[in-house]
Amino acid sequence: xxxxxxxxxxxxxxxxxxxxxxxxxxxxxxxxxxxxxxxxxxxxxxxxxxxxxxxxxxxxxxxxxxxxxxxxxxxxxxxxxxxxxxxxxxxxxxxxxxxxxxxxxxxxxxxxxxxxxxxxxxxxxxxxxxxxxxxxxxxxxxxxxxxxxxxxxxxxxxxxxxxxxxxxxxxxxxxxxxxxxxxxxxxxxxxxxxxxxxxxxxxxxxxxxxxxxxxxxxxxxxxxxxxxxxxxxxxxxxxxxxxxxxxxxxxxxxxxxxxxxxxxxxxxxxxxxxxxxxxxxxxxxxxxxxxxxxxxxxxxxxxxxxxxxxxxxxxxxxxxxxxxxxxxxxxxxxxxxxxxxxxxxxxxxxxxxxxxxxxxxxxxxxxxxxxxxxxxxxxxxxxxxxxxxxxxxxxxxxxxxxxxxxxxxxxxxx
Amino acid sequence: xxxxxxxxxxxxxxxxxxxxxxxxxxxxxxxxxxxxxxxxxxxxxxxxxxxxxxxxxxxxxxxxxxxxxxxxxxxxxxxxxxxxxxxxxxxxxxxxxxxxxxxxxxxxxxxxxxxxxxxxxxxxxxxxxxxxxx
Numbered sequence: 001x002x003x004x005x006x007x008x009x010x011x012x013x014x015x016x017x018x019x020x021x022x023x024x025x026x027x028x029x030x031x032x033x034x035x036x037x038x039x040x041x042x043x044x045x046x047x048x049x050x051x052x053x054x055x056x057x058x059x060x061x062x063x064x065x066x067x068x069x070x071x072x073x074x075x076x077x078x079x080x081x082x083x084x085x086x087x088x089x090x091x092x093x094x095x096x097x098x099x100x101x102x103x104x105x106x107x108x109x110x111x112x113x114x115x116x117x118x119x120x121x122x123x124x125x126x127x128x129x130x131x132x133x134x135x136x137x138x139x140x141x142x143x144x145x146x147x148x149x150x151x152x153x154x155x156x157x158x159x160x161x162x163x164x165x166x167x168x169x170x171x172x173x174x175x176x177x178x179x180x181x182x183x184x185x186x187x188x189x190x191x192x193x194x195x196x197x198x199x200x201x202x203x204x205x206x207x208x209x210x211x212x213x214x215x216x217x218x219x220x221x222x223x224x225x226x227x228x229x230x231x232x233x234x235x236x237x238x239x240x241x242x243x244x245x246x247x248x249x250x251x252x253x254x255x256x257x258x259x260x261x262x263x264x265x266x267x268x269x270x271x272x273x274x275x276x277x278x279x280x281x282x283x284x285x286x287x288x289x290x291x292x293x294x295x296x297x298x299x300x301x302x303x304x305x306x307x308x309x310x311x312x313x314x315x316x317x318x319x320x321x322x323x324x325x326x327x328x329x330x331x332x333x334x335x336x337x338x339x340x341x342x343x344x345x346x347x348x349x350x351x352x353x354x355x356x357x358x359x360x361x362x363x364x365x366x367x368x369x370x371x372x373x374x375x376x377x378x379x380x381x382x383x384x385x386x387x388x389x390x391x392x393x394x395x396x397x398x399x400x401x402x403x404x405x406x407x408x409x410x411x412x413x414x
Numbered sequence: 415x416x417x418x419x420x421x422x423x424x425x426x427x428x429x430x431x432x433x434x435x436x437x438x439x440x441x442x443x444x445x446x447x448x449x450x451x452x453x454x455x456x457x458x459x460x461x462x463x464x465x466x467x468x469x470x471x472x473x474x475x476x477x478x479x480x481x482x483x484x485x486x487x488x489x490x491x492x493x494x495x496x497x498x499x500x501x502x503x504x505x506x507x508x509x510x511x512x513x514x515x516x517x518x519x520x521x522x523x524x525x526x527x528x529x530x531x532x533x534x535x536x537x538x539x540x541x542x543x544x545x546x547x548x
Contacts, residue, residue: 035436036436036437036440037436037439037440037443039440040439040440040441040443040444041443043444044444045443045444045445045446046444046445046447046448047445047446047447109520109521110520110521110522110524114519114521145433145434147436148433148434148435148436148439149434149436151436181431181497181500181525182431182433182494182496182497182500182502183494184433196497198497199429199431199497199500199525199526200525200526246524246525247525249521250521250523250524250525250526251525253518253519253521254518254519279434299520311517311519311520314517314520316515316517316520316521316522317517317520320515332446334507334545334548335446335506335507335510336505336510337510337522338482338510338513338514338515338522338524339482339483339507339510339511339513339544339547339548340482340483340513340514340515341515341522342510342548343548346548356446358446359446359507359541359545362545363545363548
């Protein structure tokens with residue numbers, strides 16, 4: 001029977017809630033409004049995961065039992081991934097980490113975790129995407145290319161729409177500025193408000209911009225007139241927002257105070273807010289859920305004295321030295337981490353819980369297939385601006401959710 | 415006698431900046447092991463003038479070497495002007511083969527990968543090669 005459903009997309013952390021999906025006999029037949037990323041998520045992978053032990057097909061209950069045995073025997077387990085899971089599965093993962101005295105970390109460890117941490121500590125002012133749509137007149141994409149990472153960002157929220165205070169839209173009411181190392185798809189839209197900077201040049205550009213905002217001549221090797229023009233535009237903003245991308249974060253990762261100083265300087269003249277461009281659909285959810293439980297957004301170790309956090313508990317440092325077993329949920333570290341780090345997964349027992357066969361499946365000791373969150377599993381997720389959204393499932397699945405798998409592993413721990 | 419085969423192709427220092435591409439990401443989400451994902455991932459984008467300076471032609475293969483690994487990828491000339499000494503690679507196992515395990519604040523240098531680039535007649539590095547090299 002054909003059925004038309006309005007669906008919240010889990011293709012990225014924008015969580016677009018206006019996707020129309022036609023389902024017939026439990027199969028997705030047609031999709032409207034979704035971008036390429038959304039459609040890719042909806043139609044799934046060509047190689048579904050299989051239940052295996054030591055690379056040989058196995059009963060899923062056996063695989064779960066074997067996973068529990070590995071974790072029972074492990075002294076320093078690492079639980080990693082989580083950004084493609086619902087908040088319900090993330091809560092289960094945090095409980096598992098606590099019961100094991102394990103380290104838990106997510107992909108936010110090398111993404112926007114450090115920015116979200118500053119927002120949670122109230123060091124950076126944040127706003128919602130609806131605020132941006134209704135009020136923003138100056139929009140900066142800094143080290144971010146949402147036309148590639150969040151394809152409906154500009155059309156749905158940040159630049160093209162009419163807003164309550166921006167009825168003349170992008171043609172007259174909004175100024176889009178891009179700061180990046182190359183002319184990205186987003187930079188093309190920003191036209192003459194694209195500022196090309198050298199790689200790792202963000203800190204110097206921030207300092208130059210702060211000079212310009214303070215009425216001083218910027219001291220940097222750049223077109224000074226253009227910096228002063230930018231400073232003047234920012235000063236006049238009624239409601240400004242900086243969409244912080246990985247280009248900026250990777251460049252100033254050890255100097256985050258510069259971003260705080262810039263926002264404080266801007267807010268001497270204007271109202272500026274910041275939104276981190278988290279990628280996976282519920283990356284921010286993990287940060288919220290772990291923070292609620294421990295006071296830390298990521299890189300947490302549970303000890304008898306409570307939760308502790310630090311760089312040494314990041315997935316990278318744990319794989320380099322520390323972890324003696326790893327549970328990976330909804331992630332593919334062999335694709336996304338440096339090979340110089342991910343190769344260490346070959347030396348420890350790896351339990352992979354994922355809907356798809358991926359590169360990490362090739363080195364995993366146990367693979368456990370799970371249903372796809374947000375398509376076969378309903379739940380809750382947190383959008384990139386911190387707004388909670390309900391995610392409904394679209395089709396029925398005979399598989400187990402990642403949450404159920406985690407809880408079954410927990411039940412079988414000795 | 416072909417003297418050319420005894421002459422080593424010159425190496426140039428460049429910095430690789432990785433980025434995300436919606437087309438590559440969508441293809442690879444569907445089939446990480448397929449030829450299309452490889453064709454869209456095992457690529458470095460260079461500035462046209464820079465390619466001339468380094469004697470690299472469009473669509474040719476180049477060897478990228480870092481302290482952490484080597485890969486052979488295809489060169490594509492950028493359709494716009496890029497900064498000197500920089501190559502762009504989409505985030506993938508091919509770019510990750512070159513990234514250091516040393517981090518600052520727990521974050522790898524995904525956008526600051528120092529490599530040497532040289533022309534090569536070797537074939538593109540396959541996913542199987544990357545897995546075998548782990």
